[in-house]
Amino acid sequence: MTQASPAPPWRHVRSNRSVQLGPQLVGYELGHARRRTIGFVVGPEGLVVRAPRWVAQADIDDALRSKAAWILRKLAEQAERVLQRDTQRVQWAEGGSLPYLGTPLTLTLVPGQRGVVLGADRRLQIGLGAAARPEDTPADHLRHATLAWLQRQALTLFQERVLHHAPRLQVQPRQLRLSAARTRWGSASSDGTVRLNWRLIHFELPVIDYVVVHELAHLREMNHGPAFWALVHGVMPDYEHQRHTLKTRPVPVCD
Known part of the structure; x- marks a missing residue:
């Protein structure tokens, strides 16, 4: 003992x-x-x-x-x-990893390439340009390039999901904006503005859809009363499962 x-x-x-x-x-x-x-x-x-x-x-x-x-x-x-x-802190170096749509991506530095490309092997290829070498690349360069790519992907995907779910909830959002809030996954304003946290891109599509539906439902019910949850359930009968995942799944720390 x-x-x-x-x-x-x-x-x-x-x-x-x-x-x-x-x-x-x-x-x-x-x-x-x-x-x-x-x-x-x-x-x-x-x-x-x-x-x-x-x-x-x-x-x-x-x-x-x-x-x-x-x-x-x-x-x-x-x-x-x-x-x-x-x-959960991301290591901003060759071989570092972070989740994208629920599955991990491996960070790869590519001399001679410009921009960021997602390879078929789940490697996120970050171009270093013509002169840079991987060992000379500051972590901040890798971080900024990766986060900019993730946020572009997030905006494109969120726009698609809003367009998909808005008619089902009979709402017409005025505009969609990305958020970087630390404590909120989304918000909706009475003027029709919907904000979605770009970090949702780390989660699977059903979890993202839950947050999209949640915020769109607020354009009809600006509260969390029974009528609001009935709207969410009507579009996503399994929303409680996605909500649980959102609350319990660790989120990578990208600072």
Whole structure:
């Protein structure tokens, strides 16, 4: 039987206080504010506590201990998200990989070629021009060329899918724009503008179609009430499966 490793300490990057919560020493950022109660927030950087100025430090730590299980669970969840993000980070070099329409592409540097070409072998060939050598190519060049290509593909495909689904929902979108939002896959405005996140190009076509249908349905129902979901279901009876994939599938980090 192997001995369990001791639990590592959790420390906020701007930690100015610490408290022992069960087996773990937690460093947290404490700030005082004009409020009536003690508030806790667990984010990517760690635990942040905001308390009224009149509350004693001992009372703050007692409040943290009373919420120890919740705090430690949220800290562990945040650590897992950071780990997943790091493992999904694209390596901008020869042989790097990222998903395109649900299947991986391998990045290939091609001296003498200009532009970006998708080969039949699922290799994305990035041209380096006449003089450049793969070993001399900055990662930023590969990144910018690849992202520009992905966004062009996304716009073309999204336009096709909007044209396909709009008549089925009896709507006429005024314009389609690409989005690069960090937290939203799409949006629709009352003026008929639909925005779709270009990163959807990483997913399979049914997932993309779900977001397209979702946003087009908003042109008739600007809410998430029963009538809205009935519209989505009428076009995509399996929309819940696609929605689940969208929520749970890791997305490559292209920064």
